[in-house]
Amino acid sequence: MSPWLVLALVTLAHALGALSVLAVAPLAPLLLDAMQLSRVQVGLFLPAVYLGGVLMALPAGWLTDRLGVRATLAIGEVIIGVMVMCAAFTDGLPAFLGCLVVAGFGFSVLNPSTGKAVIEWFPPRRRGFAMGIKQTGLTLGGLAAALTMPPLAVHLGWRRALASAGALSLLSALLVAAVYRAPAAVAATRPSEWPRIAELGVFFRRPGVVIVFVCGFALSIARSSVLAYLALYTKETFLVTAVAAGQFLALAQVGGTASRLAWGAISDRFFGGRRRPGVMINALIGAVAYTLFALGETLPGPLVVPLAVVAGAAAFGWVGLYFALVAEIGGARYAGLLTGVAVAFSWSGVLVGPPVFGVVLQATGSYTMPWLMLAGIAVAVAVTLPRPRPLVQRD
Numbered sequence: 001m002s003p004w005l006v007l008a009l010v011t012l013a014h015a016l017g018a019l020s021v022l023a024v025a026p027l028a029p030l031l032l033d034a035m036q037l038s039r040v041q042v043g044l045f046l047p048a049v050y051l052g053g054v055l056m057a058l059p060a061g062w063l064t065d066r067l068g069v070r071a072t073l074a075i076g077e078v079i080i081g082v083m084v085m086c087a088a089f090t091d092g093l094p095a096f097l098g099c100l101v102v103a104g105f106g107f108s109v110l111n112p113s114t115g116k117a118v119i120e121w122f123p124p125r126r127r128g129f130a131m132g133i134k135q136t137g138l139t140l141g142g143l144a145a146a147l148t149m150p151p152l153a154v155h156l157g158w159r160r161a162l163a164s165a166g167a168l169s170l171l172s173a174l175l176v177a178a179v180y181r182a183p184a185a186v187a188a189t190r191p192s193e194w195p196r197i198a199e200l201g202v203f204f205r206r207p208g209v210v211i212v213f214v215c216g217f218a219l220s221i222a223r224s225s226v227l228a229y230l231a232l233y234t235k236e237t238f239l240v241t242a243v244a245a246g247q248f249l250a251l252a253q254v255g256g257t258a259s260r261l262a263w264g265a266i267s268d269r270f271f272g273g274r275r276r277p278g279v280m281i282n283a284l285i286g287a288v289a290y291t292l293f294a295l296g297e298t299l300p301g302p303l304v305v306p307l308a309v310v311a312g313a314a315a316f317g318w319v320g321l322y323f324a325l326v327a328e329i330g331g332a333r334y335a336g337l338l339t340g341v342a343v344a345f346s347w348s349g350v351l352v353g354p355p356v357f358g359v360v361l362q363a364t365g366s367y368t369m370p371w372l373m374l375a376g377i378a379v380a381v382a383v384t385l386p387r388p389r390p391l392v393q394r395d
Helices: 003-022 028-034 045-067 069-088 093-107 110-121 124-156 158-179 197-204 207-238 242-269 276-293 301-316 319-364 368-384
Strands: none
Touching (some): 003 045, 003 093, 003 110, 028 242, 045 110, 045 207, 069 093, 069 110, 069 158, 110 124, 124 301, 124 319, 207 319, 242 276, 276 301, 319 368
16 A cells, blocks of 8 residues: 555544544534533533543553554444434433543544554654644544534534434444555564553653643643634624534634644654644644633634634644654554553543633633633643653654
């Protein structure tokens, strides 16, 4: 197989899996009314998905290294598709959230498996760009969901819209199983060469690696809060329709997609393959964008659209660099396992972000303090992440 064909395949798989589980975000304004929910309860949708992801993140990374990309990715997509379709036809919030948690089990394999595919097929000087392209799968899936789910729900109802999103993940599983093949050298790997979970202690004894994991946790608080509340924020602050609010979220996903591509290329070409400078600059851009969002209805009208793009670039753009950094710290042997740990940390931020954002919003009755909270988190990451010594051995 060609490395670029592999990249196209895993990016598409990432996009379809993400579309399925992230479809609840643009549907939030409609689900709030249909299920008679509070704004805090709406903030539980994404944490439910990511709770499943956190619980399975380490096993998902271990299974990726053991079973290989093809089997692990296909199984994960099946779990996502089945459980999202089940969620579409449940009654009541607890059952709905339960289905999303199990869907998160499947979602947990997307980053380790697709990231391992990039490590296996691309040399170090091309990995940043390749990982950036691969990570656009997440934002492209979110973009497709934001553009298609609200109008589809208006015409067919939210249940059919959500079920159709789940069906796309099943289609992805079939495609991966039929097309993907591992490189010959990887396929010949003996069981004795597989990594063991106990070997993670070597990495946790390195403070710089722990700092990287904690920064992923912090940045995910901001990323998930933007994803969970941007549509609702624009609807309530600027008095637009649910469909238009979904389009604002789509603009953020456009920004995130472009940012992931740009930072991957920049890190390869201008930073000598180093990933941390791009993450740091991206965090500072986010701090500015979130501070401007805190202005609420006083924000000048002409700034709203470009600000949505910039905020999306900041909220979602760092992820490709982050997982490229983690995979390179682990090397070919530990890429899947260490990515699983990074997923557990970063997705734990999703468990914290939307609920805390919602609680602060509910308590203050304003979006000002939640947005300023995200700005503070972004600044803290930009100050902390550059401090550790070099973490990856460069040729």
